[in-house]
Amino acid sequence: MTDPISSAYRLLEASLVYHRGDVVGTIASLDSHAPADNYSDCFVRDFVPSGLVFLLDGRSDIVRNFLAMVLKLRDQQEEMEGHRAVAKVMPASFRVLCNEQGEEEIHTDFGDRAIGRVAPVDSMMWWLILLVGYERISGDTAFTRSRECQRGIRMILNICLQDRFEIFPTLLVPDGSFMVDRRMGVYGHPLEIQSLFFGALRAALAMLDDTDPDNQGVREQSAKRLEQLVEYVRHYYWLDEDRLNRIHRFRTEIFGYDSENALNIHPESIPDWVSDWLPLDAGYLVGNLGPGRMDFRFFALGNLLAVLFGLADESQSKRLMHLYDQRWDDLMGMMPVKLCFPAMQGEEWRLKTGSDPKNIPWSYHNGGNWPALLWAFTAAALHAGRGDLALRAREVATERLAANGWPEYYDGRNGRLIGRRANYNQTWSATALILTHKFIEDPSTLDVLSLKGFEKA
Template sequence: MNERPSTSRATEPLHATRHCFAAPRFADESVVLADAYRLLDDAVIRYQGHPVGTMASLDPRAPADNYRDCFVRDFVSTAFLMLLEGRSEVVREFLALILRMRGQQEELEGQQIAPGVLPASFRVVTLDDGSEELSADFGDRAIGRVAPVDSMMWWTVLLRAYVRFTGDTAFAHTPEVQRGLRMILSLCLQSRFEVFPTLLVPDGSFMIDRRMGVFGHPLEIQALFDMTLRAADLLTVDEGSHWLIDLAATRRQVLRDYVRRYYWLDLDVLNEVHRFSTEKFGHDIDNVFNIYPESIPDWVPDWVPDNGGYFVGNLGPGRIDFRFFSQGNFLASLSGLATREQSRLQMQTMADRWDDLIGQMPVKLVYPAVTGSEWRLMTGSDPKNTPWSYHNGGNWPVLIWPMVAAAQVAGRQDLGERAYRVAEQRLMKDGWPEYYDGRHGRLIGRRANLHQVWSATGLLLARHLLEDPGRLAQLALTEDEDSAPRSGRGQGERGGGRA
């Protein structure tokens, strides 16, 4: 067995100056935080002399060259950090740059991608004459050739954060930004063969970028959809957008009532599902989706806490995906898609199932892993998504910041601090891995990149939030009391209705 080379960067000399981040921002900045900043600085991508993004990974052994790209979803945590540390001009340039690349969309299988879709990633290419050009990937270079759905949503979340933090409404009101925002909202709100208010997407179109049985209406996309609809408040009120603003507000209210009612699971709801009658017709029935009680997985009855709850991962006719999807649950609490009581119960689930969901590295992306014949059928025998690895039950350090944010919304700062301490102990020592393997996240991911940038920025952003929870509101990540849609069934209740 070959000896694994050391992945620690702690013994390397620190940079004398920072590329994008000035002085250390924390009074007691540790060696770990200093190393995270150094990794971030080394990953900065420049275009025409100006920083415009960060590479996904600096691992020279990365299996694919697109890890040198700037991914939209990866950069968001860096962008939040830049806003908090006085580099808002980089965020503005990134937002504008992504819009300018819309014209690079290529036809896939002879069909043009919808114009509201933004690139998953981009790179700066140096030509023979020394000039630079931008090259965007809309899924045409991706594994499986799946166009990203979440890029446009994260872009709108970041846009709203930028405007709220800087007060730069003039940027939001430029024709280019207004046009881009209208295209995104129009794409999300267009009529489909759908009776549900949730957004239909395929497998592999968001953070879980491989086949994992998340097709349909995955929770993460619904939470991002809710946050995207909130960005309609950046549209100028005129004849061309008034209808879109009204439609977004209406859809958001219906979406929230629906998710709070039908996606919520606690022990009371589980008992209802366990006793469901099936094959019922009409409006006034409990089992709206014709869920068969026999479809409840064996692990669920003993896993759902007595005094906790969470949002299931997916829902559709005859189907509940009972897996715990961390990103979707955290974003639901952060944005206000969850009621305050649901947020509190979700964090109680984190506390009661700490070994399963946190273990030795925050946070497990999906619990539990799919195994055996289910794994073969669901993933297509994907060798990267073997049980308890990658997106099939791997632990992802970047999730530390949304976990800390959700804990603060729920009034459980203690859980955020506890998770942060777990992450801080290992990440630098292990070389900032992309993800961890194993039921409890004890092993560095078998195929994980090292020096993964969002593993570092997730920790840095979490530290900022722990020092000042008010930064969530400064970044427009929490719900505004004066702009929140009136909540429907579930507000103030123990649960949110029937799953």
């Protein structure tokens, strides 16, 4: 192993969380000066790259312990007064503490302790996707097809598929309900949630026992929703030169079933930067979509997961990677991968973030560069046949990440500066590099994330 990879493994081993002698997760950061207390928690989304490393290293028992723990903790969510009881979500995070008697206790956060009290909608989807990887690698169907797991999958689907005041196949969520967990104007139908929703539906169809009559109804519902979701996202979220020209010439205020501008998007809402920035023969999935609203910002993780899980079709995947190739300085820079482009500034920043000092322009979620996304970029690039881009990203990140002490994120338009408020020794920054190395050295390891063929009921 190279020194940076060895360093990454040392950080991973130091981050292990134990409960009654078993490893059940990894803490988010080993930085003793982390600004928020919950960086000592094991976050569901943060654990995913750790879990994938453990699976590929033959340590599947750790992933099983984590999956079982999170499944059990779901039932600890308290009911809010005045709310009708519904199926419970997975927690955002948990930690193991000792009480006064020296006994271990699990403390969970369902968003009720989180900064801004944001709802962890993505946790249950990441749990499902990791469950597929666990079964694929371990072959442990005794766990994945157990009564508890099957019930957990059905409850996740019941939350996602329940009727709302909506006519779209996409999933409606509040602001800050996924990796972008602060106010960033990402309420509604953000792309990252739709990519995870797609992955979760495919994962559920793979995991639900088709011989169990309790699963029949939800399997049929999931298959229908999946078909509608794919068609909707591929058509309405996709942006390339042809689509941009059509939006630019949209007629508005058209009533009826056959309107090309079904969502009444106003051409005047197209930002000035888009037409000059979007290259020929490139494209991407826009960040959000709703009535009279198209968020043209580029959100990396939603796009990369769309490629990896198959939400984007083959042509769209190749054109997305062409965008990365042509706009490398903007989307990758000196430390892959930029989370969101471009950054909000001025009045837009003030109104959409609430003047958030952590999300100033080109920092944190608002245009910061996140090494944690390196594994997703590498996997998507290899999946789309652009191994050259994966190698380039690894070369940029490898030496600098370890030398800088595994920062949480980087600042600046090109990602040159270590984040002003970034933690050091951030676990998923290290595990992202380990996964990148594994995927490049042996592309067959990508099978741990494969959902191919799982869309059929």
